[in-house]
Structure formats: C-alpha cells, structure tokens
Amino acid sequence: MSGGPYNYSYIFKYIIIGDMGVGKSCLLHQFTEKKFMADCPHTIGVEFGTRIIEVCGQKIKLQIWDTAGQERFRAVTRSYYRGAAGALIIYDITRRSTYNHLSSWLTDARNLTNPNTVIFLIGNKSDLDGQRDVTYEEAKKFADENGLKFVEASAKTGENVEEAFLETAKKIYESIQDGSLDLNAAESGVQKKPTANGARSLSADNAEGRNPSSCSC
Amino acid sequence: MGQFGVAYFVLSNLSPKNNKSVFVRSKRKRIAYKNSEGEVEDEDDLMPGTERESLARGMSSQKGREYTIRLALEKKQDQYIDLKGITVYIGSWNVNGQSPGSICLSEWLSRTNEPPDIYAVGFQELDLSKEAFLFNDTPKEAEWRDSVKAGLHPGARYFHVRTIRLVGMMMIVFVREEIKDQLRHIAVEQIGTGLLGRMGNKGGVGVRFELNETSMCFVNLHLAAHVEEFQRRNQDFHQIFNRLGFFINEKVKYIKDHDQIFMFGDLNYRINPATIDATKAKALIEQEKYSIILEQDQLREQMRLGHVFSGFTEGTINYRPTYKYDSNTDNWDSSEKNRAPAWCDRILFRGGNLTQIDYTSQPQYKLSDHKPVSSFFNAKIKVINPTRQRKVYEETLKQMDRIENEYLPQVTVDIPGTNQSSHSNRNEINFGKVKFMEPLRKTFTVANTGQVPVHLEFIKKLNDSHVCKEWLKIEPVHSFIMPGETCEVELLVLVDKCTAAQLNVGRDTLYDILVLHLESGKDIFITVAGDFERSVFGCSIAALVNMSEPLTMISPGKLIELEKGKMPVNHYDIPKELWFLVDRLYRIGMDKDGLFTMAGSQSEVLEIRDWMDTIPNTPIPGNADSIAETMFLLLDCFPEPVIPFSMHLKCLDSAHNYTACKQLVRQLPAAHRNVFLYLTSFLRELLNHSDKNGLDAKILALLFGKIMIRDQNYNAKANARVERTKATFIYQFLVNDDYGDDLWPEMGEDLVSFS
Known part of the structure; x- marks a missing residue:
C-alpha cells in the first residue's frame, strides 16, 4: 500500500506568535475549519491544530501550535519554538503597538528556531481597512529588510489565510528539496514519514516533538 | 509486509x-x-x-x-461512480475432441446485432488424446482459437486478452479494442478435479480482470460425468469455487471476490432417470415440454436444495437438450448406452448489474455429441468520474482533518470563584495572603469535554527541573479522564523553612505558571499567585540583629538591604525575637517536664509568629512547648545556621576536642557567636532544672546540634554518625566546667536592658 494516494510524506511543525489579540487563534481556526470564530477567547496556553495539505504533489501534515500572546506567558511560550519548521508572526493592522513589537517577536523566532525556519509575517484583520493603523508599504518594507515573507490577511473573510500557510509549507519543502534543510537534525521541525512499513515509529517521533520540556516524563 | x-x-x-x-x-x-x-x-x-x-x-x-x-x-461511491453499459457474450461447447476443420463459428458467436464488448468462449474435451492428458499439449488449441477469432462479430475489432487451457478445458477471452486499456489486473488460473481429485481431465479454468472499477470473473467448467454422480459434480463445483485463486500483487482473489461472475461449461448434470427415463424424455422433448423435464433436472434440483451454485442465476431454458447426439447428426445417441438426453451445457451468473438478454443453443453445429450454448448479457460496470471523485476525495480529506481536530483531546478548566469567560486572566488561581507555615489549599476541576479519553500531565517548563515552584504542590500531577468525566486537582501552597528566605527578600515570588499538558493535544497555562507576608522566619541572624523594629515595620527594600549586609549597625547582640522566646522560657518553661521534646500547638506557634512579626504591647502568647517549638523553627529557618556553612566541616572535625571547639566558636561571626553562647548557656541553665524537666545533656545536644549545625542541603538524608558528631560538639559546651570565661567577650549591656 505504500505510496497510496492518501498518505502524507512529511509533518511540518508551525508556531504562530505575536501580541495578544492580533488573531492568532482565529487564523488557525480559519485555516483548519474554514470558519471565522467570533468572540474567540484569549488563548491561555498553546492550542494545537492539524491539517493535511498538498505541496508540489506531496501530501504534508501541518502540526500547528498557536501560542498565548500575553506578555506574562512569554517566558513559557518560548519553550514551544524549538523544532518549528515554520513561524508565523502576526500583527494587527489596526493596532500599531502590535506592529511595534514585531522586532521582539522576530528576535525570539530567530534565536529559538533553527536558521532554516521559514518566518512569515502576517498583518491580520485586513478586512478592517478603515481602521488601518499600519500601512501595507511600511510592513512590506520591514519584511523585506528582515528577509520575511509577508501578506496582509483576514481571519474573518479568509483572505490570504490559505496562501500564507501554504506558501510557508512550499518554502519549507523547497529547502528540503535543495538540501538546505537537514531532515536528520533534531530541530528541523520536519519529520519525513517513512513509507508504509515504518509508519509505526511515528508515535514515538511525535511524543518527542510534542513535549516542550527537554525531558518528557 | x-x-x-x-x-x-x-x-x-x-x-x-x-x-x-x-x-x-x-x-x-x-x-x-x-x-x-x-x-x-x-x-x-x-x-x-x-x-x-x-x-x-x-x-x-x-x-x-x-x-x-x-x-x-x-x-460515497454513488457520488463519483457512473454506471456504463457494456455487453458480454458467453459461449460454451463440448467439442468431443474434434478439430474445427473449416467450420464457421459465426452463427454461434456473432448472432447479435451489435458486437459484444467482451467474449468468453469455453470448450471442453478439446482434445481427448493421451498426449493432451499426459503432456497438456495439443495442436487443437491453436486451431480452435483461430476458428473462434474468425467467428467473432465482424462489427468490431477484438483484442485477445488471454487463453487458458487445462487438458481439454479451454477458455479464450476477447474484448473490444476500444476498452482494452481499461482492463487491469488480468489473471488466469486453473484447477483440476479429475482423476485422483486433481487431474486435469475435469476441473475449471478461469480468467479475471477489472474493467474500470468492476471486477469480472469467467470460469469454464467441466464437472464429473455419469448420471448418478451429481454429488461428485457438486463437490467439484465447491472445490473450484473455493480454491480457484488468482494471484494479483501477491494477494489471492477468489471467485467469490468478484463483482460479476460467469460460470459455464459442461456441468454434466442430467435428468433424474428414476422419474423420466430416456424414452419419456425424448417424447416430451418432441412436444417441446422442456419445463416438465427440467423439473427433474439435477442441477435445478441441487440448486433448489442449496447444494451448489448458491447465489447464481440461470436463465430460462427454451432449447432442446444439448446432449447426447450422434456426431454429425441431430439424432439422439444411438449407441448401446442409449444415453438419455440432458442439458449438460449450462451458463450461470452471479453479481449485480447483470441482465441476461438471451440464453440459447445452436443445434445446427453437428461436429460433436454436444451442441454449443451461448448467452448474451447486458452488464453495467462502474466507472469513476475523475472530477467528481477528486471533489469527493477533497471533501473527505477535509472531513478527516476536521475529525482529527475534533478528536483532539479537549478539556475545560474550572477554577472556583473566577470568571471563566474570555477574560485574559482566566485560569488564574490567587491564594491571596500567604503566611509562613500556613498551608493553603485550592482545588480546581478539569473536565473532559472532548470525545476521546485524555491523559493530562503537568509538565516542566523549559530549563526548569520541577513542574512547579518549591512552595507549591500539585496533586495529582497526572491523571486520566474519560470523556464526560472530571478530575479534581488540588494545589497546596506552603512556605516553609526551605522557601521563606527566598520569598522574604524577593528572590522568589508567589507566582508560577503551570503547564497542563494534554497528551497529543494542547497545553493549558494555569497561573498561581499569592502575596507572601514576610516574616522573621527566614531572616538571617545578621539581618535580625540590625532590625530595631518589628519586621512588619520594615519595608521590603530595607529588608533586602539588611539581608545584603548593608548598613551593619548591630542594634542587638542577638536577634531580639530569639531573646523574647528564651526569656519567656526562663519564666514559664524551665521546670516543664520534657521541654523541647513535646510538640507545641500549631495554632499557638502561628500566634507566636504573628506576635514576633509585630511585637505588640501584649505578653507573648503560647505555652512552653509552643514557645520551644517556635524557637526551633526560628533557628531552623536561619538561611545561614548558627554554625555557618563555611565552618560546617571544621566544626565536625573539632567536635571531639573541647579546646578545638572553643577555638571554632571564637572564630564565629560576632552575632552567630553570641547566639551560640546565649543558647548554650540557656541550655546549661535548663540542665540545672533537670530534676523537674527530666532533660539531660545528651538529649539537648542532639536536638540543638541538628538545628544549629546544618548541612547546606536541606534535604540531605540524616546520617547517624554525622548527627552524633554534631551532638558531641554541643555536648562539650553543656558539660565542661570551664565554660564561658574565655568565650563571652562581647556580650553587651543592650541585651540585658532590653527586658
């Protein structure tokens, strides 16, 4: 049954970070459920979502970690960065403060992930153009200067949400293809699924990746 | 694999x-x-x-x-599978070992208006020679194949799928050229049931394939002969039906595993001779009263009884028996055996979407002692509509994703007295004021609101060695909750000697974030907070002697500075709190039986604690035992014990030599030395009352040695030898006569005047 049409070949770990209230959980929800979650409660912890996507004909399972944005949890959420293949940094285009904090989030993302981690900047709430507090051009410039991919998206309308998640996966997949991402490195954030016969090892791999403490009990 | x-x-x-x-x-x-x-x-x-x-x-x-x-x-097959109509032509003929010669088979094989899509043509007794039987080799295979090919419907071009032959049983399968690319997993197989139960003079040969999404199986049979052998024929059928297996990708597919099955050939079932003999049969045949004869047909009877061909259908027979004729005539067998006519040659089918259009015989062929039979079918086969399949597939994947997310473990955390709405401070447990040595408990409930059992566990944060701070205990640390059930978690906050000092000076605060991890799911943060009321417990001797006011009057900042050793004024020779306790024991405890060996009242200890932190104008509360216990506690909480850690080993080394002990005491920091001498002289005084309090020097030395001489590691296991050495050290100062003279140089007036 190996190579059946329904299997996925890779697992990519993503983290979603950014200030409180910028819409991290709503973006995740929109991506996994294709729905907008109004009145989404603040995330107190780290939410977890999955979806299988297709990139260049390859099925890829995304494991997405949506972190609490509150400053007081920052020290704890940092333990979740490790082993992320993709990092989505979110700000709210209607709140400049969330944009101003980007460099701090970016520093964390750079320091706590591996050099090949694809970092994607998303300006959320693009549906609220009337209340815009950060221009597209400004954020684009910031993204270019820091070598980040960038889109403005809306978790409410779904605009560009799919694209951001898929584009990130595509870039990760490219780094696998050109060999710059070493799958054997513990922190690559990518698991290559062995074909059929070895599938059982997955649970073990997962357990390792799941636990933020270095020593899982 | x-x-x-x-x-x-x-x-x-x-x-x-x-x-x-x-x-x-x-x-x-x-x-x-x-x-x-x-x-x-x-x-x-x-x-x-x-x-x-x-x-x-x-x-x-x-x-x-x-x-x-x-x-x-x-x-969801209905949503993406279309049914496409095709036609299937089945032919069967026992040719009695004859060669086709120049015979034209088109009257048998191409009698339909439209060319069939599939031909499966079976022969029996293709070659009766010994060579064919023993070596399975015969020139007739090619002869008959060529004749069949020539006789196929001229309205279409045919692709030869397979020919399979076992001795005299042969089947040739053709499909129209247009559909040959839609065939997959073509396989042939044969099975012998003849002599010894396995030789190839009887048995079956099969061809199977999938046409689009429908699997089809064709089996040409030749079952055991002779009128009375109908049970043997049943047995042959079962052996073939159950054992004929086609290998496809190393897996076996049996006849029953196919959507549409055609089984045909010389089945050899006869007319029951007991009820209809040859003469009667022939007469009825002349009147074309086939149905009367067919009631006595062995195959019909065995099928009715459920003994053979279960699930199969046979069409109505409206033609003369196909057996047995004198060759090259239409005359019934005229040999000595004078065999009764029978419908030996039959076509049966099983499976959905099959409609039989006709079922007939071609008596004009006189080559053999059998007549050929044939049947024409309409079949509907399943064809995938790729666009719709893609759509259904995508939907299914999405659904799977959704299920996957729905089936992630889900819990809610219910903390009594907090607002569980979307507030950003939910999941916060506040213990309010927390005092030294006063345990506080709070519980919260974790409910499994998801659809799968949840294994939850409090896990360590990155770089932490424990799941929570030292002043906190979680019970249970991990648990398993079934859907719909709940689990109560108790948090216990207790600031004791291990943690008081850190909290006093703000090196730690009553604040922790717990990570509640759901296995294979999310993590939930639970914030634990409280306000620690600073206390003299956990303050150092050095800080206490510099405190002129009760601790509650000292600002946190000042305390930190005092603890850092800044502004050393040395208001007192010894901590005033210690003096109060000792002074009180002087007054009420010297004659108390078993002082220091009885537990005090916990509530009185806490009252004494509060008194010492505020020093009100009231007598110090508590009975002697409570005062004594509080004193122990105070000594135990000194972050640096009376004998400082730096002198710990030297102290143990000196224990057996009084001179060396005194030398060590002289080297203690002033406040520590004062405390040491103050306590030992108090103990000597206590021993003067031993007739009343029943204490002896050894007991006191052991008790105070443990507490004044401490290892840096609070949790180190007590070592009996070390404990005895500590006791020896203290003991020296309780029993030697030359105590004091050379040890009290700095005891000042302040202490005395304080009372």
Whole structure:
C-alpha cells in the first residue's frame, strides 16, 4: 500500500506568535475549519491544530501550535519554538503597538528556531481597512529588510489565510528539496514519514516533538 | 509486509458486497485474521472507531488513515461512480475432441446485432488424446482459437486478452479494442478435479480482470460425468469455487471476490432417470415440454436444495437438450448406452448489474455429441468520474482533518470563584495572603469535554527541573479522564523553612505558571499567585540583629538591604525575637517536664509568629512547648545556621576536642557567636532544672546540634554518625566546667536592658 494516494510524506511543525489579540487563534481556526470564530477567547496556553495539505504533489501534515500572546506567558511560550519548521508572526493592522513589537517577536523566532525556519509575517484583520493603523508599504518594507515573507490577511473573510500557510509549507519543502534543510537534525521541525512499513515509529517521533520540556516524563 | 496483508485484502475489494462484509466484521470484537503469510492479525487494528481516535492523536498509522479514507470514499461511491453499459457474450461447447476443420463459428458467436464488448468462449474435451492428458499439449488449441477469432462479430475489432487451457478445458477471452486499456489486473488460473481429485481431465479454468472499477470473473467448467454422480459434480463445483485463486500483487482473489461472475461449461448434470427415463424424455422433448423435464433436472434440483451454485442465476431454458447426439447428426445417441438426453451445457451468473438478454443453443453445429450454448448479457460496470471523485476525495480529506481536530483531546478548566469567560486572566488561581507555615489549599476541576479519553500531565517548563515552584504542590500531577468525566486537582501552597528566605527578600515570588499538558493535544497555562507576608522566619541572624523594629515595620527594600549586609549597625547582640522566646522560657518553661521534646500547638506557634512579626504591647502568647517549638523553627529557618556553612566541616572535625571547639566558636561571626553562647548557656541553665524537666545533656545536644549545625542541603538524608558528631560538639559546651570565661567577650549591656 505504500505510496497510496492518501498518505502524507512529511509533518511540518508551525508556531504562530505575536501580541495578544492580533488573531492568532482565529487564523488557525480559519485555516483548519474554514470558519471565522467570533468572540474567540484569549488563548491561555498553546492550542494545537492539524491539517493535511498538498505541496508540489506531496501530501504534508501541518502540526500547528498557536501560542498565548500575553506578555506574562512569554517566558513559557518560548519553550514551544524549538523544532518549528515554520513561524508565523502576526500583527494587527489596526493596532500599531502590535506592529511595534514585531522586532521582539522576530528576535525570539530567530534565536529559538533553527536558521532554516521559514518566518512569515502576517498583518491580520485586513478586512478592517478603515481602521488601518499600519500601512501595507511600511510592513512590506520591514519584511523585506528582515528577509520575511509577508501578506496582509483576514481571519474573518479568509483572505490570504490559505496562501500564507501554504506558501510557508512550499518554502519549507523547497529547502528540503535543495538540501538546505537537514531532515536528520533534531530541530528541523520536519519529520519525513517513512513509507508504509515504518509508519509505526511515528508515535514515538511525535511524543518527542510534542513535549516542550527537554525531558518528557 | 505481513502487517499490511489484511488491510490490502479488505481494501482492494471495492465491490459493494465486500463493503458490506467489512462493515459487518467491524461491528464484531476482536477477530483474528490470517493474512497471506499466515500471521494472525487483530481485527481491532481495523476498527474505524479506534482509528479515529488514534488519528486524532497524530499517531495514526498510514494504514489506519488510508483505511479510513478508503472506507469513507467507498461510502460515497454513488457520488463519483457512473454506471456504463457494456455487453458480454458467453459461449460454451463440448467439442468431443474434434478439430474445427473449416467450420464457421459465426452463427454461434456473432448472432447479435451489435458486437459484444467482451467474449468468453469455453470448450471442453478439446482434445481427448493421451498426449493432451499426459503432456497438456495439443495442436487443437491453436486451431480452435483461430476458428473462434474468425467467428467473432465482424462489427468490431477484438483484442485477445488471454487463453487458458487445462487438458481439454479451454477458455479464450476477447474484448473490444476500444476498452482494452481499461482492463487491469488480468489473471488466469486453473484447477483440476479429475482423476485422483486433481487431474486435469475435469476441473475449471478461469480468467479475471477489472474493467474500470468492476471486477469480472469467467470460469469454464467441466464437472464429473455419469448420471448418478451429481454429488461428485457438486463437490467439484465447491472445490473450484473455493480454491480457484488468482494471484494479483501477491494477494489471492477468489471467485467469490468478484463483482460479476460467469460460470459455464459442461456441468454434466442430467435428468433424474428414476422419474423420466430416456424414452419419456425424448417424447416430451418432441412436444417441446422442456419445463416438465427440467423439473427433474439435477442441477435445478441441487440448486433448489442449496447444494451448489448458491447465489447464481440461470436463465430460462427454451432449447432442446444439448446432449447426447450422434456426431454429425441431430439424432439422439444411438449407441448401446442409449444415453438419455440432458442439458449438460449450462451458463450461470452471479453479481449485480447483470441482465441476461438471451440464453440459447445452436443445434445446427453437428461436429460433436454436444451442441454449443451461448448467452448474451447486458452488464453495467462502474466507472469513476475523475472530477467528481477528486471533489469527493477533497471533501473527505477535509472531513478527516476536521475529525482529527475534533478528536483532539479537549478539556475545560474550572477554577472556583473566577470568571471563566474570555477574560485574559482566566485560569488564574490567587491564594491571596500567604503566611509562613500556613498551608493553603485550592482545588480546581478539569473536565473532559472532548470525545476521546485524555491523559493530562503537568509538565516542566523549559530549563526548569520541577513542574512547579518549591512552595507549591500539585496533586495529582497526572491523571486520566474519560470523556464526560472530571478530575479534581488540588494545589497546596506552603512556605516553609526551605522557601521563606527566598520569598522574604524577593528572590522568589508567589507566582508560577503551570503547564497542563494534554497528551497529543494542547497545553493549558494555569497561573498561581499569592502575596507572601514576610516574616522573621527566614531572616538571617545578621539581618535580625540590625532590625530595631518589628519586621512588619520594615519595608521590603530595607529588608533586602539588611539581608545584603548593608548598613551593619548591630542594634542587638542577638536577634531580639530569639531573646523574647528564651526569656519567656526562663519564666514559664524551665521546670516543664520534657521541654523541647513535646510538640507545641500549631495554632499557638502561628500566634507566636504573628506576635514576633509585630511585637505588640501584649505578653507573648503560647505555652512552653509552643514557645520551644517556635524557637526551633526560628533557628531552623536561619538561611545561614548558627554554625555557618563555611565552618560546617571544621566544626565536625573539632567536635571531639573541647579546646578545638572553643577555638571554632571564637572564630564565629560576632552575632552567630553570641547566639551560640546565649543558647548554650540557656541550655546549661535548663540542665540545672533537670530534676523537674527530666532533660539531660545528651538529649539537648542532639536536638540543638541538628538545628544549629546544618548541612547546606536541606534535604540531605540524616546520617547517624554525622548527627552524633554534631551532638558531641554541643555536648562539650553543656558539660565542661570551664565554660564561658574565655568565650563571652562581647556580650553587651543592650541585651540585658532590653527586658
């Protein structure tokens, strides 16, 4: 049954970070459920979502970690960065403060992930153009200067949400293809699924990746 | 590979019939299957229910996921499968070992208006020679194949799919050129049931393939002869039906595993001679009263009884018996045997979407002692509509994703007295004021609101060695909750000697974030907070002697500075709190029986604590035992014990030599030395009352040695030898006569005047 049409070949770990209230959980929800979650409660912890996507004909399972944005949890959420293949940094285009904090989030993302981690900047709430507090051009410039991919998206309308998640996966997949991402490195954030016969090892791999403490009990 | 045997076996059967069997089986519990390699597999692996859970946990095997998606897709087959009509032509002829010669078969094979899409033509007794039987080699195979080819419908071009022959049984299958590319998994197989139960003079040959999504199987049979052998014929059938297996990708498919099955040939069933003999039969045939004779047909009877061809259908017979004629005539057998006429040559079918158009014989062929038979079918085959299949597939994947997310473990945390709405400070447990040595408990409830059992566990944060701070205990640290059930978690905050000092000076605060981890799911943060009321417990001797006011009057900042050793004024020779306790014991405790060996009252200890932190204008509360216990506690909480850690080992080394002990005491920091001498002289005084209090020097030395001489590691296991050495050190100062003279140089007036 190996190579059946329904299997996925890779697992990519993503983290979603950014200030409180910028819409991290709503973006995740929109991506996994294709729905907008109004009145989404603040995330107190780290939410977890999955979806299988297709990139260049390859099925890829995304494991997405949506972190609490509150400053007081920052020290704890940092333990979740490790082993992320993709990092989505979110700000709210209607709140400049969330944009101003980007460099701090970016520093964390750079320091706590591996050099090949694809970092994607998303300006959320693009549906609220009337209340815009950060221009597209400004954020684009910031993204270019820091070598980040960038889109403005809306978790409410779904605009560009799919694209951001898929584009990130595509870039990760490219780094696998050109060999710059070493799958054997513990922190690559990518698991290559062995074909059929070895599938059982997955649970073990997962357990390792799941636990933020270095020593899982 | 063995692991996947069963999965493959089940999955690659896409027919509705097999679907059903999959579902039926999945309702049962724990049935072991053997795969092709004979390994036993557990049915539970294939249960959709359990698969869903493990899928959600991200631990699903590919097998599981594949299986679940296939099942889901099969269920939705209607949405993407179209039925396409084709025609199938079946022919069968026992040629009695004759060569075709120049015979033209088109009257047999191309008698329909439209050219059939599929031809399956079977022969029996193709060659009766010994060579054919022994070496399975005959020139007649090619002769008859060429004749068949020539006799196919001229309205279409045909592709030769396969010819299979076992001795005299041969089958040739053709399909129209236009559909040959839609055939998959073509396979042939043969089985002998003749002499010795396995020789090839009787038996069956089969061809199978899938045309688009429909599996088709054609089997040409030649069953045991002789009127009375109908049971043997049944047996031959079963052997063929159950054992004829086609190998496809190393897996076996049996006849029953096909959507559409055609079985035909010289089945050799006769007319029951007891009720209709040859003469009567011939007479009825002349009147074309076939149905009367057919009531005595062995095959019909055995099928009615359920002994053979179960599930198969045979069309109405409206033609003369196909057996037995004198060759080259239409005359019944005129040999000595004078065999009765019978419908030996039959065509049966099984499966959905099959309609028989006609079923007939071609008596004009006189070559053999049998007449050929043929039947023409309309069949509907399943064809995938790729666009719609893609759509259904995408939907199924999405659904799987959704299920996967739905089946992630889900819990709610209910903390009594907090607002569980969307507030950003939910999941926060505030203990309010926390005092030294006063345990506080709070519980909260974790409810499993998801659809799968949850294993939850409080886990360590990065770089932390424990799941929570030292002043906090969590019970239980991990738990297992079934859907719909709850689990109560108790948090216990207790600031004791180990943690008081850190909290006093703000090196630690009563604030912690707990990570409640759901296995294979999310993590929930739970914030624990409280306000620690600073206390003299945990303050150092050095800080206490510099405190002129009660601790509650000292600002946190000042305390930190005092603890850092800044502004050393040395208001007092010894901590005033210690002096109060000792002074009180002087007054009420010297004659108390068993002082220091009895536990005090816990509530009185806390009252004394509060008194010492505020020093009100009231007498110090508590009885002697409570005062004594509080004193122990105070000494135990000194972050630096009376004998400082730096002198700990030297102290143990000196213990057996009084001079060395005194030398060490002289080297103590002033405040520590004062405390040491103050306490030992108090103990000597206490021993003067030993007739009343029953104490002796050894007991006191052991008790105070433990507490004044401490190892840096609070949790180090007590070592009896070390404890005895500590006691020896103290003992020296309790029993030697020359105590004091050279040790009290700095005891000032302040202390005395304080009272």
